[in-house]
Amino acid sequence: MKANKSLPSYYSKYTALEPSKNLGFVIVAVITGITLLLIVGWLLVLFANAFRPNALDGMRLHDLLRSTTAGFSLVVPPALFPNLGLALIAVLIFHELVHGLFYWLFSNHSPQFGFQGLFPYAAAPSGIYFPRNQFLVVGLSPLVLLTAVGLLLMVIVPTAFVPFLLFFVVFNASGAAGDLIMVIQLMRFSSDTLMEDSTSGVIIYGPERDRNAA
16 A cells, blocks of 8 residues: 555544644653653663774763762763754654654655744654555554664764764654554554544544454
């Protein structure tokens, strides 16, 4: 199946998934994002130390957690702020650009870009229905593509750029938590269902025989 601008005559709406209106989704996404931040960050430090020895020496990562009389405190050394800030801005931009790129590749129509408050977003072209598998690829593409590119660049760029790339990959993985949860939810629908992007989530359509999947 391919993305198209019309539904088959025997297709109808199953349901709509609206993450921003689902408190449970938001809570799970936040917890998942924090978990990914910690796990991916730890793995990337190991990766950088293995392939780029001494590249992280100036980051003073050992100073992040400090022992106090009450336990431990998290202190971000000032030297980390430039790379933290630049990586966060880059992730916000490139994450949405990759979503938009795959919307365009699958539909051959220009995606919609904009801002929700201070945060950029990419939305599918209006009135386009995507097969489930294509929509899953759109959801996973920033995590897979930007992680692969980031890891490759960490191995070959000058040492000074490694800290920025480490934060970039970590923030991108953490920021993909919502995408991952949405992909998991969409996988319960059959591969012949069609997905329409909406301002608040995803609308799912399919043939009558699959309606019980919703």
